[in-house]
Amino acid sequence: MNLELMIDAATTGERFPRELEILRQLADGLPQIVWVARPDGSHEYYNKHWHDYTGLTLENSTDDAWCELLHAEDRERAQALWHEALQRGTPYEIEFRLKRVTDGAYRWFLGRSLPYRNTNGAIVNWFGTCTDIQEQKLAQDALRRAHDAMQRENVQKDEFLGMVSHELRTPLNAVFGWTRLMQENVLSEDERAQAMDSIMRNSQAQARLIEDVLDITRIVNQKLSLDRCVLNPWDVVTEAVEAVLPSANTKGVTIKSSMGAYDLLVSADRMRLQQVVLNLLTNAVKFTPAGGQIRVEIARQRGSAAIVVSDDGQGVSAELLPHIFERFRQGDSSSTRHHGGLGLGLAIAHQLAVMHGGDIEVESAGRDQGSRFTLLLPIVAVGNPEKPEVDVLAAIEDQSFPAQSLRSLHVMVIDDEASVRDLLALTLAKCGASVTMASSVEDALALLPNLSPDVVVSDIAMPGLDGYDFIRQLRALVRPGGADLPVIALTAYASLQDRNRALEAGFDRHLTKPVDPAELVRTIAVSHSSRRAKAAAER
CATH class of the missing domain: 3.30.450.20 (PAS domain)
Known part of the structure; x- marks a missing residue:
């Protein structure tokens, strides 16, 4: 037609x-x-x-x-x-x-x-x-918003990586510079003491930065778990305040604490809860000027245990306030910023609070008006928690360096890094121990039939056979002592899952690198004492 x-x-x-x-x-x-x-x-x-x-x-x-x-x-x-x-x-x-x-x-x-x-x-x-085409337009808009968000996050990540590089290089520069001057023997005794203090302080700062990056990675990948127990949050707050007090005193900032509720009990990972409170306190000290004041209080709020950290410092701008707990977000990420750090502390603290079934709320009237952070945790009981068994390690006298505490002990050290072996051998020898070093699991297993070490310190990640292969073969030995020889894992694998895996595999204790030499020595001493006490009880 x-x-x-x-x-x-x-x-x-x-x-x-x-x-x-x-x-x-x-x-x-x-x-x-x-x-x-x-x-x-x-x-x-x-x-x-x-x-x-x-x-x-x-x-x-x-x-x-x-x-x-x-x-x-x-x-x-x-x-x-x-x-x-x-x-x-x-x-x-x-x-x-x-x-x-x-x-x-x-x-x-x-x-x-x-x-x-x-x-x-x-x-x-x-x-x-x-x-x-309404549905198509909505899908396009959603894709565009997602793309824009990814672009913004990529920019924030780039800025974050730039800050990571800067913040890691800064303490490393002090360590490298002072070490070089000490090698040249150009420092007086007072300057050498200053150098050692600076090296230790900057090494600790770098370790904290690395731990923050690892923590946020574990949180993002859902690899971080909690080791809970029932506790009174006041004990955790007291320890956190004591830890941050020296830096507050140095800056001229006063910390006052009060307890509005004495008997609130929460179910929490003690170490991680202390990390949350410490991050809030450290943040308050950082952004409070000399002469300022920080208040810490425990109270009951809306049926929850509330740990409140408030200050009269710099405050939070209205633009930053909704984003204060976001990763890769800082109030000032420019090269002229007044405060260092990666800006991960509050993000980590908030995520840990959520993992505990709680939350962190923030209030601020704006710039130079101070801020108030409230950590809310579910109350599981009211009263006094059962006292945990005393850790033998914590009961040992806390010396600045436990010299001669390993006298007459024989320690085997297994690590594929020569610099680590040298440091551990010197440390243990200074404490009176005799030391046998092995650069691999194969070497250690070859030496063991002719040795009777009191304690073994072993790395886990090594080429060829690793620490898990070593502990499995050691525990299978029929010779006396093979099954109950104290073995300490000293490794860079630092998560709770890594610790649990090492203990389940047969290691007696788990220490993470970098380790304080004094802590290592005390751990070896305690491991040996525990073995002797166990042997005496079985006789």
């Missing part, structure tokens, strides 16, 4: 009535708005979907009615493109928002129109469709 004749039938209703009805049924069955316009752009046909969506009849569907239906932001653009298509006789395509009559909501549509020409090239009609 000739299309011109069909069009003529559509306009007059007198010719080809059956074909006309088929066309109308087809158009009404489409999920799109279908329309036909005259050469001047005036509409002469709409399908049923147009009437259902707009509530308009053909007679009411004027240009003004179209303008009313179009979103105000799309109206001018849509009209301009339509008039341009009419003048040039070119196809028309546009995305716009159209109001729905049932609820007044605007939905996105893709509008398309093509001119139909007769044999002479003159435009006879315009055929158009409007396709609902």
Whole structure:
């Protein structure tokens, strides 16, 4: 059937009535708005979907009615493109928002129109469709927002990596510089003492930075777990305050603490809870000027145990406040910032609080108005917790360095790093021990049949056979002492999972690198004493 004749039938209703009805049924069955316009752009046909969506009849569907239906932001653009298509006789395509009559909501549509020409090239009609693309637009917007968020996070990560490099190199520079001067023997006794103090302080600072990076990585990868017990949070707060007090005194900042509730008990990982409180206190000291004051309080709030750390320092700007616990986010990440650090402390503290079933809330009136951080933890009981058994290691006298505490002991050290072996051998020898060194598990196993060490200190990650291979073969030995010889894991694998795996494998204790030499010596002494006590009890 000739299309011109069909069009003529559509306009007059007198010719080809059956074909006309088929066309109308087809158009009404489409999920799109279908329309036909005259050469001047005036509409002469709409399908049923147009009437259902707009509530308009053909007679009411004027240009003004179209303008009313179009979103105000799309109206001018849509009209301009339509008039341009009419003048040039070119196809028309546009995305716009159209109001729905049932609820007044605007939905996105893709509008398309093509001119139909007769044999002479003159435009006879315009055929158009409007396709609902609301879901596609929402998906596009979501993808765009996700992309923008990823871009922002990538920028923050780049800034963070730059800060990591800066913050790790800064203490390393002090360690390297002072060590070099000591090698050259150009320092006086007082300067050597200053050098040693600076090396120790900066080494500890670098260890804390590395631990923060590892913690946030464990949290992101859901590899961090908690070793819970029932405890009174006041004990944890007291220890944290004592730890941060020297830096507060040096800066001239006062710390005052009060206890509004004495008997609240929580279920928490003691070490991780102390880390949270310490991070809050360290943050308060960092951003409180000399002469300022920090207050620490424990109270009951909204049915939870609340540890409140408030200060009268720098405060938090309104722009930063909603993002204060985000990773890779700092108030000032520029090269001219006044405060160092990676900006991970609060992010770690918040995540640890959430893992405990709690939260951290922050309040600040703005810059220079101080801040208030409230750690909320679920209360599991009221009263006094059962006293845990005293750790033998903690009961040993806390000397600055336990010299001669290993007298007459024989210690075997297994580590593939020569510098580690040398440091451990010198440390243990200074404490009176005789030391056998092995650079691999294979060497250690070859030496053992002819040795009777009192304690073994072993690395875990080594080429060839590792520490787990060693402990498995050692515990399988039938010779006396093989099964109960104290073995201490000294490793860079520092997570709770790593510790549990080492203990389950057969190690007696787990220490992480870098280790305080005094802590290592005390651990060896305790391990040996525990073995002797066990042997005496079995006799």
